[in-house]
Amino acid sequence: MDYKKDFPIFKQRPELVYLDNAATSQKPQAVLDSEKNYYERLNSNVHRGAHFLAEEATIAYEGTRQAVADFIGAGKTNEIVFTRNATEGINLVARSYGDEFLNEGDEVLLSKMEHHSNIVPWLQLKERKGIVVKYLDIDDDGQFVFDGSQITSKTKFVSLTGMSNILGSIPNLKPIIEAAHEKGAKVLIDACQLAVHSPIDVQELDVDFLVLSAHKIYGPTGVGVLYGKEELLKQMPPFMGGGEMIQEVFEDHFSPAEIPHKFEAGTPNIAGVVVMKAAIDYISKIGFDQIQKEEHELTEYALEKLKSLPYLSLVGPKTSKNRGSVISFTIKGVHPHDIAEGLSQSNICIRSGQHCGQILMDYCDLSATARISLAFYNTKSDVDKTVKALEEIYQYFN
Amino acid sequence: MDLYAQNILDRYKNPFYKDKKLDAVINHKEANRSCGDKVELSLKIEGDKVTGYAFSGNGCAVSMASADMLGDLIEGMTKEEILKLTKEEIYAMLGIEISIRRSKCALLGLLALQNALLSEPRSWSDYHI
Ligand SMILES: Cc1ncc(COP(=O)(O)O)c(C=O)c1O
Numbered sequence: 235m236d237y238k239k240d241f242p243i244f245k246q247r248p249e250l251v252y253l254d255n256a257a258t259s260q261k262p263q264a265v266l267d268s269e270k271n272y273y274e275r276l277n278s279n280v281h282r283g284a285h286f287l288a289e290e291a292t293i294a295y296e297g298t299r300q301a302v303a304d305f306i307g308a309g310k311t312n313e314i315v316f317t318r319n320a321t322e323g324i325n326l327v328a329r330s331y332g333d334e335f336l337n338e339g340d341e342v343l344l345s346k347m348e349h350h351s352n353i354v355p356w357l358q359l360k361e362r363k364g365i366v367v368k369y370l371d372i373d374d375d376g377q378f379v380f381d382g383s384q385i386t387s388k389t390k391f392v393s394l395t396g397m398s399n400i401l402g403s404i405p406n407l408k409p410i411i412e413a414a415h416e417k418g419a420k421v422l423i424d425a426c427q428l429a430v431h432s433p434i435d436v437q438e439l440d441v442d443f444l445v446l447s448a449h450k451i452y453g454p455t456g457v458g459v460l461y462g463k464e465e466l467l468k469q470m471p472p473f474m475g476g477g478e479m480i481q482e483v484f485e486d487h488f489s490p491a492e493i494p495h496k497f498e499a500g501t502p503n504i505a506g507v508v509v510m511k512a513a514i515d516y517i518s519k520i521g522f523d524q525i526q527k528e529e530h531e532l533t534e535y536a537l538e539k540l541k542s543l544p545y546l547s548l549v550g551p552k553t554s555k556n557r558g559s560v561i562s563f564t565i566k567g568v569h570p571h572d573i574a575e576g577l578s579q580s581n582i583c584i585r586s587g588q589h590c591g592q593i594l595m596d597y598c599d600l601s602a603t604a605r606i607s608l609a610f611y612n613t614k615s616d617v618d619k620t621v622k623a624l625e626e627i628y629q630y631f632n
Numbered sequence: 633m634d635l636y637a638q639n640i641l642d643r644y645k646n647p648f649y650k651d652k653k654l655d656a657v658i659n660h661k662e663a664n665r666s667c668g669d670k671v672e673l674s675l676k677i678e679g680d681k682v683t684g685y686a687f688s689g690n691g692c693a694v695s696m697a698s699a700d701m702l703g704d705l706i707e708g709m710t711k712e713e714i715l716k717l718t719k720e721e722i723y724a725m726l727g728i729e730i731s732i733r734r735s736k737c738a739l740l741g742l743l744a745l746q747n748a749l750l751s752e753p754r755s756w757s758d759y760h761i
Contacts, residue, residue: 571667571692571737576635587667595668601690602668626633631645631693 237520237528237611242266244611251582251616256399256427256560256607258449261513265453268512272505280504281478281495295504298511299494302459305514306425306444307435313467315460315494316507320426321351323445323460324393326497327422328355330470331443332391338364340390343419345370345378345405346597347398350590352424356393370394372597376403376550376557382413389419396428396444400591400605401550402533402560404428411440420466426450430609431529431558433522436461448506453513457506460497467493474499520610528610529559535614536561536606539621545628549603559608562589565624568631570604576627582620636693637728644693649703652686660748664736669695671744680710687744692737694726699741701725711749717742719759735761 238244240262243252252260272294278287280295299311308314317323332355336342342356346369356367366388371379376398385392392414397404407423414421422443425434429446436444443466448457462470472479472490476499481489490496517525534554540546540563549562565573574586585605588595595601606620635641656674663670669691676684685703689696705725706714722742723730730738739759747753 569669569690569692571669571694572635575692575734576633579633579635588665592665600668601670623633627635630633630635631641 235528238613240264240516241611247581249581251580251612251619253606253608253612253616253620254583254585255430255609255612256450256605257585258455259430259452259609260611261454262452262516264516265509265512268509269454269505272508276508277505279501291504291508294508294511295502298507298514301511301514305434305517306429306446306459306461307437308461309437310464312493313461313464315462315467315497316502317445317458317460317497318456318503319449319458320424320445320447321458323443323458324352324422324424325355326460326473327393327443327445327462328359330473330497331420331466332356332359332365333362334469334471336363336365336390339366339388341366341368341386341388342391342393343368343370343384343389343414344392345372345394347372347376347401347403347591347594348393348395349399349424349426350592352393352395352422353593365390369593372401372594374551375555376401376405378405378410380410380413382409385410385413385417385419387417389414389417391420391422393422394424396423396425396434397431397558397560398550398594399427399560400562400589400594400603402557402562402607403551404432404556404558406556407439407441415440427558427560430517431526442466448510448513451513452516453510454503454506456503457510462493464493467497470497472496472499476500478502525610529608530554532608532610532612532614532617533557533559533561536608536617536620539617540624543621543624543628545632546624549598549600560605561607562603562605564600564603565628568627570602572631573604573624573627576630577620577623580619580623580626582616582623584620636697639727640693640697643697643700647696647700649686649700650696651688654684654686656684656686658748660744662740662744662747664691664695664740667692667737669737669740671695671699671740673699673741673744673748675745675748677711680712682706682709682711682714682749687741691740694730694734694737695740698722698726698738699744702741702745706745715746715749717746719761732761735759 479499570586671689
């Protein structure tokens with residue numbers, strides 16, 4: 235199947251080989267149409283107008299909330315909070331839940347393969363409250379090193395990635411979530427990378443919080459989702475103050491609105507939220523079965539091709555087992571930045587550097603890696619072109 | 633593949649000042665964490681002149697070649713002259729077009745050099761990049 239035809243950028247730039255999907259995905263026509271449609275036909279503020287247009291915009295906005303709830307298996311729409319991005323969702327939880335319920339000496343457990351956005355908010359909480367931040371080690375397959383002992387009665391919060399944006403590995407979360415709950419700790423899953431490769435069921439996983447960004451699942455930039463269990467969101471104080479999030483305001487006090495609006499201060503990214511539904515509908519139309527089949531095949535193909543280059547070292551799992559289509563590597567004698575530059579000159583977009591994962595880089599004793607991240611719309615020919623360019627780059631430097 | 637101009641590739645592959653021994657008076661390190669490049673400079677100072685230059689580090693061809701070529705550029709310069717060096721002079725020294733995305737690679741050596749001589753360190757924004 236030629237899925238690229240669904241994505242106008244490949245028509246505008248026929249030579250483009252886009253292998254930087256983990257940074258942000260390309261957008262299908264349906265998403266672009268939805269954005270145009272919103273501004274042409276619906277544009278209005280939400281939740282605050284007595285007129286028909288505001289009502290229609292509000293219905294569309296809330297329609298995405300339902301679509302997101304269905305997409306991640308949430309039981310109730312009031313468990314879905316719209317943010318700017320996944321990063322804001324984690325900050326919201328660290329600020330609101332963290333400041334309210336965590337105290338000096340309490341432990342927050344992360345892993346060494348977290349994105350900076352799932353580390354820094356907890357280090358900031360450490361600065362404010364004196365909590366202790368601990369990290370799970372990572373094994374050669376990119377899995378968490380976990381035997382139960384890392385979660386104790388001191389552990390109050392566990393915040394982990396559902397898929398590494400560097401290693402591509404998909405860790406086994408179930409036993410950790412169970413162990414955390416046994417000790418009364420709450421769990422947040424950063425599903426930024428996972429959400430585009432795999433169906434998610436928050437109830438089945440029994441997570442307390444989960445975050446993702448629309449722009450990585452074929453949607454627009456500027457929209458993120460925070461899922462939180464209803465009883466937790468209700469207990470949490472608001473994050474930011476302003477319009478939309480209040481019930482009543484007096485000179486010396488206010489009362490917050492109900493969830494989820496309590497956490498959506500100010501005019502939200504209405505267009506972005508509305509458009510996100512088109513992205514979810516697009517994914518549903520293709521279907522995760524198909525997406526996973528295509529991506530699995532592409533990942534196997536890419537891994538085999540890359541392994542055939544003797545001077546290339548894969549960083550992370552060497553097989554397609556328990557992983558998504560993100561592959562990091564290094565090449566002997568060529569800095570990752572030069573790899574990316576060389577590929578860029580061949581119209582191939584990849585990422586190089588530390589990928590917002592300095593802790594993992596230091597842990598693996600690497601200064602940087604090159605990373606290709608495939609989406610189901612990529613092709614074996616994209617991989618072939620990349621491998622050919624990599625061979626040329628190696629020759630150039632050696 | 634014709635990635636960089638020959639002068640850049642040559643200086644990257646066969647640097648002159650890299651890992652040279654120097655009884656240095658000043659050591660200074662700068663890193664560009666976003667891409668993982670690191671430059672550590674050693675300078676020998678006599679009076680107001682910089683009389684010795686060496687560096688170690690790890691990075692892309694542009695950052696390493698630039699740090700190496702800097703050693704030639706500042707030969708005989710005073711501290712004051714070094715502090716006046718601009719990004720344009722570095723780009724001219726490299727002799728290739730530097731895109732915005734590579735500007736930090738090109739200027740990492742200069743940042744390390746100028747900050748080695750300053751008590752109030754400069755940052756990227758001082759180079760308007
Ligand atoms: C695993 C992971 N977590 C969090 C983020 C942050 O996403 P955003 O910048 O959209 O908030 C990313 C994005 O690179 C990511 O890959």
